[in-house]
Amino acid sequence: MRKIxxxxxxxxITLISRxxxxxxxxxxxxxxxxxxxxxxxxxxxxxxxxTVSQVVSGPQxxxxxxxxxxxxxxxxxxxxxxxxxxxxxxxxxxxxxxLAAGKISALYIVPADYIQSGKLTSIRPDLNPLAGSGGxxxxxxxxxxxxxxxxxxxxxxxxxxxxxxxxxSLAPASIAPNENNPLALWTPYIITLIFYMxxxxxxxxxxxxxxKEKENRVIEMLLTSVTSRQLLTGKxxxxxxxxxxxxxxxxxxxxxxxxLSGRTFQLPSSIHLPFSFxxxxxxxxxxxxxxxxxxxxxxxxxxxxxxxxxxxxxxxxLPLMVPLFLSSSVFMQAPNGMIAIVLSLFPLSxxxxxxxxxxxxxxxxxxxxxAVALLAATIVFVVRAVAGMFRAQALLSGQGFKFxxxxxxxxxxx
Numbered sequence: 001m002r003k004i005x006x007x008x009x010x011x012x013i014t015l016i017s018r019x020x021x022x023x024x025x026x027x028x029x030x031x032x033x034x035x036x037x038x039x040x041x042x043x044x045x046x047x048x049x050x051t052v053s054q055v056v057s058g059p060q061x062x063x064x065x066x067x068x069x070x071x072x073x074x075x076x077x078x079x080x081x082x083x084x085x086x087x088x089x090x091x092x093x094x095x096x097x098x099l100a101a102g103k104i105s106a107l108y109i110v111p112a113d114y115i116q117s118g119k120l121t122s123i124r125p126d127l128n129p130l131a132g133s134g135g136x137x138x139x140x141x142x143x144x145x146x147x148x149x150x151x152x153x154x155x156x157x158x159x160x161x162x163x164x165x166x167x168x169s170l171a172p173a174s175i176a177p178n179e180n181n182p183l184a185l186w187t188p189y190i191i192t193l194i195f196y197m198x199x200x201x202x203x204x205x206x207x208x209x210x211x212k213e214k215e216n217r218v219i220e221m222l223l224t225s226v227t228s229r230q231l232l233t234g235k236x237x238x239x240x241x242x243x244x245x246x247x248x249x250x251x252x253x254x255x256x257x258x259x260l261s262g263r264t265f266q267l268p269s270s271i272h273l274p275f276s277f278x279x280x281x282x283x284x285x286x287x288x289x290x291x292x293x294x295x296x297x298x299x300x301x302x303x304x305x306x307x308x309x310x311x312x313x314x315x316x317x318l319p320l321m322v323p324l325f326l327s328s329s330v331f332m333q334a335p336n337g338m339i340a341i342v343l344s345l346f347p348l349s350x351x352x353x354x355x356x357x358x359x360x361x362x363x364x365x366x367x368x369x370x371a372v373a374l375l376a377a378t379i380v381f382v383v384r385a386v387a388g389m390f391r392a393q394a395l396l397s398g399q400g401f402k403f404x405x406x407x408x409x410x411x412x413x414x
């Protein structure tokens with residue numbers, strides 16, 4: 001235990017003594033403060049705000065648009081369409097002449113066989129593909145629908161689908177998401193993304209550390225004084241403390257910046273994240289970090305340099321990315337389905353998947369505990385296996401990284 005503490009202290013002191021660590025620690029809040037200050041200055045200046053708005057959205061074209069109805073469908077203009085929005089032309093030639101003269105900004109041609117073909121021609125003087133994606137072009141489509149519905153605007157609305165869908169959730173009422181609050185529905189995805197970034201970001205510190213120490217032969221000297229398991233355990237705990245402290249510092253400074261900008265961060269009343277959720281979050285972050293930090297350490301031990309090790313991280317973190325890819329289709333729609341349960345219990349995806357399910361609610365009480373037990377067992381296995389890689393890495397020194405060597409070493413066959 002004493003040697004583990006020595007390694008732990010050495011890792012913390014070595015990391016916090018690097019200028020790059022302080023640059024990342026302080027640089028991110030400084031950039032955030034500058035952004036908040038810039039946004040605040042723009043909001044206080046009406047002229048600057050208007051200029052930015054014009055640059056982002058571009059100048060608005062107030063000219064009407066024209067149309068040529070060769071099908072005879074358009075008999076009336078709905079009341080919801082503002083006056084002088086559209087101008088009717090008797091033929092395409094007159095419409096094109098008005099467009100060329102700049103009297104109209106666009107020309108729509110409804111062919112005689114529109115009901116059979118469903119085709120519509122839109123003519124514009126510019127090449128901007130976004131020009132016809134909304135605005136008045138949407139109004140023209142709406143006008144066509146109303147006329148096809150015989151002037152019945154309600155029926156025209158129903159052509160696009162139901163006006164309102166009542167979703168009935170079988171989950172307990174206290175955890176059912178509020179359909180009127182999109183943020184409540186997207187909470188599982190947000191939680192998944194945050195935990196993925198925290199775990200991978202913290203674990204990558206160990207990959208960089210091991211790779212650099214292997215390149216300069218420091219790790220070989222350390223192994224003459226401590227066992228490989230003591231070295232790995234001390235590094236995981238030491239870098240984990242630094243990574244957790246760095247994350248808490250960033251969250252703290254973000255909260256302070258929000259308060260200084262005159263804003264406060266409050267979760268909507270439809271999102272219920274009790275204290276137990278925060279406690280589970282800390283547990284799964286630490287366990288997930290321990291698993292992936294150990295795997296990253298093994299990757300750094302076998303890879304000849306940091307560049308090759310970084311290229312292989314995608315495969316190592318792939319199980320953790322699966323819940324992120326399936327967040328919208330699984331954890332937001334069926335958080336208690338079979339796929340979600342399996343991913344939340346599988347140790348390599350559990351740190352992210354279980355937190356996504358807990359944010360959605362309705363998780364059986366025994367499932368988080370089972371996932372913690374499986375994660376703890378995985379940590380013991382991975383730490384022992386990766387400690388063996390530190391003994392095998394001297395034999396593999398100078399060789400290019402290969403995944404078959406990594407998995408064989410992880411299984412203890414080297």
